[in-house]
Amino acid sequence: MSTDCDAVRDIAGELALGIASGEERARALEHVAGCASCRRELERLSAVADELLVLAPESEPPPGFETRALHAMIGRPSPRRRRMRRFFALPAVGLAGAALATGVLLVATSNDRNLASEYRQALAAANGSQFAAVPLRDASGAKRGSLSLYRGMPSWLVVTVPKDAQSSVARAEIVSRSGAHMPLAGFKLRDGVWGGRLPMAFDDVASVQLLSPQGRSVLVAYTKGAW
Amino acid sequence: MDVGSSDEALLAGMAAGDPDAAAAFVRRFQRPVFGLALMVLNDRAAAEDVAQEAFVRAWRHAAGYDPRRGAVQSWVLTITRNAAIDVLRLKRAEPVDPEVLEARLQRDPQPSTAATFAEREHLRQLIAALPTEQRRALVLAAYFGRTAREISEVEHIPLGTAKTRIRAAMSRLRERLEVTDEH
Numbered sequence: 060m061s062t063d064c065d066a067v068r069d070i071a072g073e074l075a076l077g078i079a080s081g082e083e084r085a086r087a088l089e090h091v092a093g094c095a096s097c098r099r100e101l102e103r104l105s106a107v108a109d110e111l112l113v114l115a116p117e118s119e120p121p122p123g124f125e126t127r128a129l130h131a132m133i134g135r136p137s138p139r140r141r142r143m144r145r146f147f148a149l150p151a152v153g154l155a156g157a158a159l160a161t162g163v164l165l166v167a168t169s170n171d172r173n174l175a176s177e178y179r180q181a182l183a184a185a186n187g188s189q190f191a192a193v194p195l196r197d198a199s200g201a202k203r204g205s206l207s208l209y210r211g212m213p214s215w216l217v218v219t220v221p222k223d224a225q226s227s228v229a230r231a232e233i234v235s236r237s238g239a240h241m242p243l244a245g246f247k248l249r250d251g252v253w254g255g256r257l258p259m260a261f262d263d264v265a266s267v268q269l270l271s272p273q274g275r276s277v278l279v280a281y282t283k284g285a286w
Numbered sequence: 287m288d289v290g291s292s293d294e295a296l297l298a299g300m301a302a303g304d305p306d307a308a309a310a311f312v313r314r315f316q317r318p319v320f321g322l323a324l325m326v327l328n329d330r331a332a333a334e335d336v337a338q339e340a341f342v343r344a345w346r347h348a349a350g351y352d353p354r355r356g357a358v359q360s361w362v363l364t365i366t367r368n369a370a371i372d373v374l375r376l377k378r379a380e381p382v383d384p385e386v387l388e389a390r391l392q393r394d395p396q397p398s399t400a401a402t403f404a405e406r407e408h409l410r411q412l413i414a415a416l417p418t419e420q421r422r423a424l425v426l427a428a429y430f431g432r433t434a435r436e437i438s439e440v441e442h443i444p445l446g447t448a449k450t451r452i453r454a455a456m457s458r459l460r461e462r463l464e465v466t467d468e469h
Contacts, residue, residue, distance in 0.1 A: 069449070069453060070449070070453075071453075071456075072452050072453045072455070072456030072457065073427070073433075073434060073449065073452055073453075075456060076427045076428055076452070076456070077364075077368075077431065078427050078431060078432065078433045078434065078452075079433075080433065080435075103460050103464070104456050104457075104460055105356070106356070106460075107456060107459050107460050107463060108428065108456075109356050109357070109360035109363075109364070110360075110409055110463070111409075111424075111428045111429075112322060112360060112363040112364060112366075112367055112428070112429075113318070113359060113360065113363060113406070114391050114406055114409060114410065114413075115318065115321050115322040115325045115326075115363075115390075115391065115429075116321050116325065116390060116391070117317040117318050117320075117321040118317060118320050118321035118324050118325075119317060119320070120316050120317070120320040120334060120337060121330065121334055124316060124320070124334060124337070124338070125309070125312050125313060125316060127338060128312050128316070128337070128338045128341045128342075129305070129308060129309055129312060131338050131339075131341070131342050132308050132312075132341055132342050132345040133305050133308060133345070
């Protein structure tokens with residue numbers, strides 16, 4: 060086991076429980092994407108985390124719950140449903156940028172914990188063809204963060220940069236293999252992290268560029284060779 | 287949609303927009319979903335809202351479920367836990383004391399099957415056998431979504447100690463569950 064493996068295993072329990080910090084997750088993901096042993100360890104711990112939730116005692120919901128839930132699910136009007144929408148629409152619940160869409164646990168809220176949970180889900184399935192993490196580098200070639208890409212329905216990406224680099228980045232764009240530049244709508248780093256849907260086909264992504272307020276390229280991640 | 291359909295078949299039906307599958311799905315999982323929300327929030331009205339929201343999210347994202355990542359019940363319970371923690375944080379509610387919550391974990395009034403009961407009982411025993419400080423950290427993290435830093439503040443311990451407790455608790459459960467599986 061390498062030093063990186065040791066570092067990942069130190070926080071693997073937190074990753075599995077969905078409570079690791081953004082920076083810890085980003086570092087771990089980058090390693091786990093290429094380390095089958097750590098990936099297995101994380102899968103085992105994730106299975107334990109799942110078992111813990113199943114332990115909660117079951118309880119009979121109030122009368123009429125089934126009908127109200129169905130109304131909310133399939134879109135028929137229901138006074139209770141409208142109340143729910145407001146409840147969960149409150150200040151975006153500390154949204155970390157746009158909602159992360161893993162296709163697994165897309166939820167209306169994407170605070171730090173939800174991001175972690177989604178990461179965990181993604182990691183459990185990561186097999187190299189569906190998940191990739193590549194470094195973000197500055198003009199000198201120094202590594203200054205990472206880009207994670209997940210192929211799913213929909214596909215998504217997560218950008219992580221050191222907090223001291225956050226102020227120099229104002230927006231981001233994806234460059235396709237044909238050379239087209241596409242802005243990442245809603246891009247806004249928070250605590251050095253942003254995640255959102257991939258606005259083009261997974262296989263078409265050539266690079267992701269983080270730009271200064273003046274439009275200068277500050278950090279770039281190239282996907283060539285990542286999958 | 288047959289109520290005897292597998293969990294995965296119900297999700298596939300939901301992904302295809304089948305309301306009958308949705309009805310069967312709610313019927314099948316409403317007790318564990320509501321139970322988990324209630325355990326975390328300790329408030330029946332809030333738990334009902336959370337349970338409903340969890341089913342809405344499951345309906346919207348049924349197509350994204352991947353069986354390789356775990357059982358359907360784990361999937362929907364993870365959604366439920368996340369929704370419950372969102373509400374806890376929105377309300378800035380104090381979580382239930384870990385000891386109280388742990389006591390709730392130790393009872394299961396209506397286990398589904400004998401096998402399920404035995405498995406849950408075993409895990410409960412493993413949790414009960416953890417050192418108290420590890421057990422508290424585990425409960426705060428697993429059910430209340432508290433980060434290591436938050437646990438260090440709540441428990442008045444250094445961050446490194448909180449992280450160690452979480453890691454030790456998870457590793458111990460994993461090792462002992464695997465030992466049992468091998469026999």
